[in-house]
Amino acid sequence: MAVKSVIEAVREAMREEMQRDERVFVLGEDVGWRGGVFLATQGFIEEFGQERVIDMPLAEASIMGIALGASFRGMRPIPEVEFADFLWPAVNQLIGEAARASYGTNGAVNAPVTIRIPYGGGIRGGLFHSQNVEAYFFHTPGLKVVAPCTPYDAKGLLKTAIRDNNPVVFLEHKKTYRLVRGDVPEEEYLLPIGEAEVKRPGRNLTVVSYGLMVHYCLEAAEQLAAEGIADVEVVDLRTLKPLDTDTVLASVKKTGKLLVVHEDNITGGVGSEIAALAADQAFDYLDAPVARVCGPDVPTMPFAQTLEDAYMPSTQKIVEALRNLAAY
């Protein structure tokens, strides 16, 4: 077992899958000699050559469209978009086309494309390098959406995503890339898409989150435990789509109180669906209204430190919400 960062885990997952399967290749802006904007593909062009590590023109629609077309011929492309904020030109190919490849052909065509998207804020990225984009894909049947928060989860889930026969939106929170380190086994392992994980078991309150916010939730849970207020259970969704409703419901039924935390805008976000799920299938177990700590409804986090802090959910904001919920 070695301690690795999230970006190292991502790199290892891709390298192993490319070594294992010749059909796997990466394409994107700067993925070649530059090694990727976050160095996710560092050393790849030396190891796998220019045919399987393709530096693309700066044109996102074609990065996704070309990946999709290659997948129709049996390849397993991993397109990279440098920042989630630059994804929008590719969205027709992702939501309009890839997500409907199987359905629109009555199952004749598959689209085994794993699009890697660095996303999220708290890094002074401003309006166009901070965005959370998951809600758009969470809403779209035909896509799978994965958002890990640890090196272990990132590696195991990315390897599974690459082997999946469907388009997978693989969301990597930029702030976790080097900040979050953890044990990663030397030997091969895979993690199933669609399974949440209880990152911290607890008896009194449930917090459901994903991505960077899971770490803030864990800090908040420890604080409440230290203060003797509540024993908080932290559920890391890991996969947003398909949603692991069983794990969420089991936790809510156990604790009777639910807080959902995400950095994405509050309205129409993943949290809205979790709240609806609890209302629909755990109503009799709830001892308090479902609470949410989410990004506010402004386009995304601004550049100035004050404004970014005001936008971002923080450990302190989560602690306050948990205290309120505990006191209800």
Place this chain on the structure above:
Amino acid sequence: MTQLTNQTDGQADGPFGDIAAGTSRPLPQGITPEDLVDYYRRMITIRTIDERIWMMNRQGKVPIAASGQGHEAAQLGVLLAAEKDGNCFHFPYYRDLSLKMGSGLTPTQVMLSFMGKEGDPYSNARQFPLQGADLEHNIIQLSNVVAAGLTQSVGYALACKMQGDGRVTFVYFGDGASSQGETHEAMNFAGVHKLPVVFVCENNGYAISVPQRMQMAIGDVANRAEGYGFPGIIVDGLDLLASYEAAREAIHHARREGPVLLEMKLERLMPHTTDDDDTRYRPKEEIEAVRQRDPVAAFGAFMLEQGYLTEEQQEEIRADARRAVNEATDFADAASPPDASHLHQHVYAP
């Protein structure tokens, strides 16, 4: 491939001049009279079904149809070259009935598709008619979004090149789609990597109701190929043999040297779709004049003139087509639509 230098100086010679003059036209390399009779038969069946579909729409039995009338010769010419080659794949668009049906669908399959019935070979009636995939005949057309298939086709060609399988990919689009950003992105990338792809622009001069002069400041889409570093050729898309020859050359070039853009100059003989009324934006004289440039009539006249088919034989072929289309219509009319339980199938691949 020296023949494929950029030739973008206006209209190609039409088939009509030759035929009117009564000159004997030598058959292109690799083509036999039997091929031409076979393709005449396909063309007549396709035209018969195209007309029938329009009629069925007016009877309320076909919800929507985009007629391919006027595009038959171009599509069938390309298909003939692709079939002779034997290792091609196609990304068509919604006006490519001739390519799709000509590739081997029966009139019954086509009618099932247009009526939204169980047995539609492209999507089992999830999509608009003949849209989805027919992998048995090497065809994918995923969507209605124009030009979305262009970047996909280039990706497909990239995969073929990576796998070294020698396959050539054809992608088809109208003059309308040539304005899309993805058309530029697709051609640019294909040029950079010299991919084995043939871009077939079926230029009928209208993007639904918008004439070419309002779509672009140039006369020939083919001109753009030079900017991507590959040849752009103007082809008489009303002439099956001219389309065949251009496509045959393009296949050779694509496989050895990289992309080619073929601009098929042709006519749209019908409104955009069954929901459209072209008299609102096309002068009556223009519509009448265009009808005189029917590629099906031209190919029939050519076959007669060259002695490959007599009047009687052509009438027999038309009668066969009517019979086949009648049977297909009756069958599809009586067939069931897919069961409602299909709604949730194939959202995800296994």
